[in-house]
Amino acid sequence: MKDKIVLAYSGGLDTSVIIPWLKDNYDCEVIAVVVNVGQKEDFKSVEEKAYLIGASKFYAIDKTEEFVEEYVFPTLKMGGVYENKYLLGTAMARPVITKALVEIAQKEKAKYIAHGATGKGNDQVRFELGVKALDPTIEIIAPWRIWDIKSREEEIAYLEEKGITLPFPKKSPYSRDENIFHISHEGFDLELPENEPNYDNILQWTNTVENAPDKGEYIKLEFIKGIPVKLNDETLSGSEIISKLNKIGGLHGIGILDMVENRLVGMKSRGVYETPGGTILFYAHEELERLCLDKDTAHMKQLLSQEFSKLIYNGKWFTTLRKSLSAFGDITQEYVTGEVKIKLYKGNMILAGCKSPYSLHSESFSTFEGDNVYNQKDAEGFINLFGLPLKIESLLKRPVKLHE
Structure with missing residues (x-):
């Protein structure tokens, strides 16, 4: 009985070449798996292509809602x-995709999981750390780190040698990754940071600022315990909120990002990201937290969020530390409930009001008018104690006058 390989399959040229290459080099059955995390794709066409190229079995698994609820939020x-x-x-998105691959591998009793990530990027680490965490008995195959194929032309030639002449659409000069939350663009002219992005050729979801409407639009988001539950007073699922915000935000040119980032593997890379709905959600959530979190918790959360972000970027979603930081996050969100109103206008998000039943902002305490809850004379004693270390240090450092 042949061993089985579960392949993270997209239907593109790269992963299509991997199917016959795996069969040639490992004499295994190849099970192609597409994980739907909200990307626009004709999954029936992808299935037909996988079987024509030589897959023994095909799975298309919808993880969109799980991605939003258990990873994005x-x-x-x-x-x-x-x-x-x-x-x-x-x-x-990589950990939820990896989790689905492992589930299929366990179901099929597959010995291997294969992926089409290159040896220069972050995704190879994210996929493989996920597999090691979820099922360390499964072995990894990464063809781009093994084979001698170096170009699109060589990939097509390899398929033709196998008698496979399927049409592949002309490839964009940009390397793209899409899911319900964002779409990224890398490569081609973006590899030179001095080049201004040609947004008319790059953008898929989002208007440029020049093409955005001349009239702004107000939206209202409602959160319960840090999770968005309503958009413009309509109760929606997480994926529905993100999808609608993508359209609204994209119309107004929200969420276009040009960034040079530090990859895990040590090099810098430049990319353009479109995240219209996510940008609005993160902005609204942060503004609501300003009302609801006490100062010490808010400041500590800023520090820990940096560590959390590095864990996610570096593929460590399934670690104890990530779970612990998420538990901290859950506790901080207990009272992050309320409404945020935002005006969207030509790439800008303008706060237009924020309210919460758990707001820690008190007009009676912070007012400049007369009040009965704060004795301003108390400030003198506080300042004396708060400044005592400075006063002692200054006194000790005063020059000593020596007797002549």
Whole structure:
């Protein structure tokens, strides 16, 4: 009986070449698995292609809602933003994809999981750390780290040698990754940071600022315990909220990001990201937290969110530390409930009001008018004690006058 390999399959040229290559080099059955995390794809066409190329079995698994509820929203609650810019759209999707691959591998009693990530990127680490965490008995095959194929032309030639002449659409000059939360663009002219992105050729979801409407639009988001539950007073699922915000935000040019980031493997890379709905959600959530979190918790959360973001970016979703930080995030969100109103206008998000039944902002305490809850004379004693270390240090450092 032949061993089985579960392949993370997309239907593109790269993973299509991997199917016959695996059969040639490992003499195994290849099971192609597509994990739907909200990308726009004709999955029936992908299935037909997989069988024509030589897959013994095909799975298309919809994990969109799980991706949003169990990966995106925990990251939202922790304010996970890598290097203060990247909203982790690709990094968050890899663990849910890996989990699905492992589930199929266990079901099929497969010995291997294969992926089409290159040896230069982050995804190879994210996939493989996930497999090691979920089932360390499964072995990994990464063809791009093994084979001699170096170009699209060589991939096509390899397929033709096998008698496979399926049409593959002309490849965009950009390398793209899409899910319900974002779409990324890398390569081609973006590899030179001095080049201004040609947004008319790059953008798929989002208007440029120039093409955005001349009239702004107000939206209202309602959160319960840090999770968005309503958009413009309509109760929706997590994926529905993100999908609608993608359209609204994309119309107004929200969420376009041009970034040079530090990859896990040690090099810098430049990419353009479109995250219209996610950008709005993170902005609204942060503004609501300003009302609901006490100062010490808010400041500590800012520090821990950086560590959380690095864990996600580096493929460590299934670690004890990530779970512990998520538990911290859950506790901080207990009272992050309320409404946020935002005006969207030509790439800008303008806060138009925020309210919560658990708001820690008190007009009676913070008012500049007369009040009965704060004795301003108390400030003198506080300042004396708060400044005591400074006063003692200054006194000790005063120059000593020596007797002549």
